[in-house]
Amino acid sequence: MILRGRLELETQPSATTAGRVLSFGLKWTANPERGDMRTKIVVDYNRCESNARCMQVAPDIFEVRDDDKLYLLNEHPPESSRERVMKAIRVCPKQALSLVEDN
Amino acid sequence: MLIRVARSLSPLTRHSYFSPGAAMKLSEVNLLDLDLFVSGDPHQAFALLRREAPLYWHERQNGRGFWAVTRYHDALRVYHDPQTYSSERGISLTFDNVMPEQAGSGMMMILTDPPRHNRIRHVVSPRFTPRAIAAYEPEVRRICNEILDAVIERGECDFVVDVAAKVPTAAICEMLGIPAQYRDQMYSLGNEAIGAQDPEYNQGRSPMETGRNAQAEFFGYFAKLIDERRKHPGKDLISAFTLGEVEGAKLTDLEILFNAFLLIIGGQETTRNAISGGMLALVNHPGERAKLAGDPAVMPTAIEEFLRWTTPVTHILRTARKYSELRGEKIREGDKVVVWNASVNRDEEVFPAPDRFDIRRSPNDHLAFGHGEHFCIGAHLARLEMRVMIEQVMRRMPDLELAGQPERLRSNFVAGIKHMPVRFSPAATHAQV
Numbered sequence: 001m002i003l004r005g006r007l008e009l010e011t012q013p014s015a016t017t018a019g020r021v022l023s024f025g026l027k028w029t030a031n032p033e034r035g036d037m038r039t040k041i042v043v044d045y046n047r048c049e050s051n052a053r054c055m056q057v058a059p060d061i062f063e064v065r066d067d068d069k070l071y072l073l074n075e076h077p078p079e080s081s082r083e084r085v086m087k088a089i090r091v092c093p094k095q096a097l098s099l100v101e102d103n
Numbered sequence: 104m105l106i107r108v109a110r111s112l113s114p115l116t117r118h119s120y121f122s123p124g125a126a127m128k129l130s131e132v133n134l135l136d137l138d139l140f141v142s143g144d145p146h147q148a149f150a151l152l153r154r155e156a157p158l159y160w161h162e163r164q165n166g167r168g169f170w171a172v173t174r175y176h177d178a179l180r181v182y183h184d185p186q187t188y189s190s191e192r193g194i195s196l197t198f199d200n201v202m203p204e205q206a207g208s209g210m211m212m213i214l215t216d217p218p219r220h221n222r223i224r225h226v227v228s229p230r231f232t233p234r235a236i237a238a239y240e241p242e243v244r245r246i247c248n249e250i251l252d253a254v255i256e257r258g259e260c261d262f263v264v265d266v267a268a269k270v271p272t273a274a275i276c277e278m279l280g281i282p283a284q285y286r287d288q289m290y291s292l293g294n295e296a297i298g299a300q301d302p303e304y305n306q307g308r309s310p311m312e313t314g315r316n317a318q319a320e321f322f323g324y325f326a327k328l329i330d331e332r333r334k335h336p337g338k339d340l341i342s343a344f345t346l347g348e349v350e351g352a353k354l355t356d357l358e359i360l361f362n363a364f365l366l367i368i369g370g371q372e373t374t375r376n377a378i379s380g381g382m383l384a385l386v387n388h389p390g391e392r393a394k395l396a397g398d399p400a401v402m403p404t405a406i407e408e409f410l411r412w413t414t415p416v417t418h419i420l421r422t423a424r425k426y427s428e429l430r431g432e433k434i435r436e437g438d439k440v441v442v443w444n445a446s447v448n449r450d451e452e453v454f455p456a457p458d459r460f461d462i463r464r465s466p467n468d469h470l471a472f473g474h475g476e477h478f479c480i481g482a483h484l485a486r487l488e489m490r491v492m493i494e495q496v497m498r499r500m501p502d503l504e505l506a507g508q509p510e511r512l513r514s515n516f517v518a519g520i521k522h523m524p525v526r527f528s529p530a531a532t533h534a535q536v
Contacts, residue, residue, distance in 0.1 A: 046221040047476070050232040051483075068234050091468065093478040095183055 040075050040102035041085065047096035054088040054097060062088060076102065127151055134161060134171060134443070134515055135196070137300060140417070141511045146458070149173055149446035158430040161441075166199070169420070169439035170432070173446035175453045175470070177429060181421055181442055182475040185216050188421035188440055190477065195420055196441060197300065197516045198314075207361035213369075217476055219349070223362065226347030226354065227340055228480060230278070236483040239274070243491045246273045248533070250492075251499055258529040259506055261522050266496070267378040268371070270488045275370030278484075279363060280328065280339025292317045293371045296364075301513040303521060318364065325363045329356055340366065366481075372517055373415040374485045377471075378492050379509075379520040380413030381406075384460050385493075386505055391462045396497055405462035406489050411469035412460055414445045417518045419473065444470050445518065500527040 041061070048070050054062035055070075058081060063071045077085045089097045132148045139145050152159050152173040162168040172178055181188045191208045193199055198206060208214045212223045229235060250269045254260040272290050273283075281289060295317035299310035306313070328341050336342040344359040354362075385392040395405050423438045434440060448469045449457040472479035479485070496503065506526040512519025 046218070046225075049228050049478075049480075050234070051478075052233060064234075066234075068229065068232050093472065093474060093482070095475045 038102055039099040041072055041077060042098050042100050043070055043072060044096045044098070045070075047094040049094055049096075051093050053091045053093060057088040057091060058084040061085065129155055129159075132159075132161070134418075135163060137513045137515055140515050140518075141513050145445065145515075146449065149443060149449065152443075153446060153450060158432050160432075167439070169196070169441045170429070170434060172429075172440060172442045173450075175447045175450040178442045178444070178447045178470055179474055180429060181440055182470075182473060182477070184427075185220075185476050187424055187427045189216050189424045190214055190220075190421060191216055192422040193420055195516050196418065196439075197297075197514065199420070199439075201311075207364070210355075210358045211361035211365050212480075213365055213477060220476060222349040223354070223358070224480065226349065227343050227362075230340060230343065231480050231483060233483045236487055239484070240487060240491065242277065243270070243274060243487055244495075246270060246277075247492045247495045251495055252532040255499060255530050255532055259524070259526040262382060262503075262525045263375065263379045263509075263520055263523045267382070267492070267523075268375045270378060270492050271371050271374035271485070274484065274488055275367060278340050278370075279366060280332070280337055280341055281367075285324070289367060290371065292320055293368055296321065297368055297372055297517060298512055298514060298519060298521075301521070321364050321367065322360050325360050326356065328363075329359055369479075370481055370484070372519065373479075374481070374488050376415040376517065376519050377409055377413050377485060378489055379523055380415070380518065381409030381489060381493055382496065382503075383509060383520065383523060384409060384412050385497075386503070388460045391460055395462050396501065399494065399497075401463060402490055402494060403486075404465055404467070406486055406493075407467040407469065408460065408462050408464045409489060409493075410471040411448045411454070411464070411467055413518055414448050414469070414471050415518050416471070416473075417445045417514070417516055418443045444473075499530060500525075503527040 050064045050068045050070060052062075052064040052070075055064050058077075061072065061074050061077055061081060061084070063073055065071055074081075085099070089099065127147050129151060132151060133139065134145075134148065136143070139148065152171060157172075157174045158177060159171040159173070160168055161171045172181060191214055192203050193201070193206065193208075194213055203209075203214070206214060209219065210223075212220055215223060247270060250266055250273075254265050260266065268290055269286075272286050272293075276283070276286050276289055294304045295313050297314075299305045299313035299317070304313065308316075325341070329345060332339070332342045333345050336346060341359070341363060344354055344362060347354060385395065391405075395401060419442050421440045421442070423434045423436055423440060425436050427434045429440075448454070448471060451457055453468070454464075472482045472485075503525050504527070505524065507524035509523040510521045512521050
């Protein structure tokens with residue numbers, strides 16, 4: 001498994017050089033939950049007709065609102081939702097959804 | 104009181120399983136034999152193809168053969184690749200002899216490939232979303248009530264002509280802004296335009312001539328409507344077409360005519376057959392009928408099974424625009440590829456016990472409405488009409504039974520029932536909705 005994030009060396013403020021050298025820490029900040037997918041959901045609005053099958057499958061990611069438009073609640077779905085996202089892509093009657101590499 | 108219908112040996116009631124003893128051979132399969140679809144057992148042919156030749160080169164006497172696609176995942180491959188499998192040279196074996204330009208290729212959305220297809224479709228697709236269609240429910244309810252009121256005291260009727268056909272005709276006429284007095288004419292012309300291979304609808308003229316005449320009459324009428332709506336636009340679909348723009352330009356009169364024609368045809372035959380076919384399936388499967396009667400909440404699931412079971416559009420044709428491979432076969436440029444939805448919806452790989460009519464079947468990802476670009480624009484309207492009508496029939500005619508053999512349409516394109524004599528206990532009109 002690849003962990004993506006940022007590793008920083010932090011030094012604590014100290015009056016003496018010795019103190020600075022001795023007091024440091026490593027701070028790890030993981031990237032926001034993207035899982036390994038590094039992918040982004042794309043909606044082809046030329047095809048989307050608000051059938052809302054995607055919303056049925058994953059209402060936490062896809063929402064067709066009162067204006068009858070599809071809104072993506074999470075463009076970068078977490079790994080835990082991969083199966084449901086793939087199913088939404090599959091069942092969309094207009095095949096309006098896809099996943100693309102996101103750099 | 105539910106009266107059990109004796110199971111007849113007619114292929115019409117047992118068309119879901121093989122003829123005992125008479126195993127069909129691959130060489131005997133002829134999907135162009137229209138009588139197979141009237142009094143034969145097409146599902147026997149489809150099951151054979153799925154098993155032995157899921158991508159089958161089917162010869163034709165007058166013209167080149169075509170590839171018969173009978174399995175679900177291959178159907179999706181074709182539907183999902185409009186760049187390779189084009190709609191612009193026709194979408195049906197029935198109209199294969201018509202010149203594409205005359206048929207409306209590139210203008211009628213069903214005969215147009217992306218990107219232009221989406222742009223034309225977008226002019227009216229917002230009117231067909233689930234939310235937009237849901238607003239029609241009170242109107243559809245009123246229409247269904249009126250239709251049943253007209254026959255409920257008689258105790259008998261032709262379920263197709265008097266009940267099923269009237270719902271989608273009324274609904275699409277309303278949406279197009281066609282006055283009620285023209286509904287009967289729209290019904291007759293629709294039959295002639297699409298069902299002319301059946302002798303009942305061509306009155307001795309050739310199917311081609313009958314179809315052409317019907318289309319001309321439709322166009323004559325719609326041309327007047329278009330003129331009117333350009334002057335006084337309303338909330339109807341014809342007005343929407345006149346106001347809409349595709350790539351910065353208004354649609355031409357001819358484009359509007361072809362698309363209005365598509366909607367008046369697409370909006371009538373198919374849903375009528377889903378309603379009749381669904382009701383017929385209930386009558387022939389009393390166990391399932393009882394389940395539905397006892398649990399009305401299962402209706403949405405039952406509707407999907409009616410659609411899978413009847414598959415109103417039996418096949419859809421595409422033309423290969425370039426070389427491709429499917430199931431290891433080489434599809435040449437210009438080859439016709441015909442997806443047999445009726446077979447796809449019985450694919451054993453996808454539907455457990457596919458020949459079982461099961462109103463609780465779930466999941467039920469049938470392809471009765473197609474899939475991809477050309478997914479039926481009227482799917483939600485069709486579902487609404489089916490749900491409301493069948494609900495009302497079950498409530499107001501709970502003991503409806505066959506009073507004679509249903510007559511099928513002579514077609515391998517439209518899975519039609521022309522007539523379905525039924526009887527039921529007469530009841531009062533204006534029953535509470």
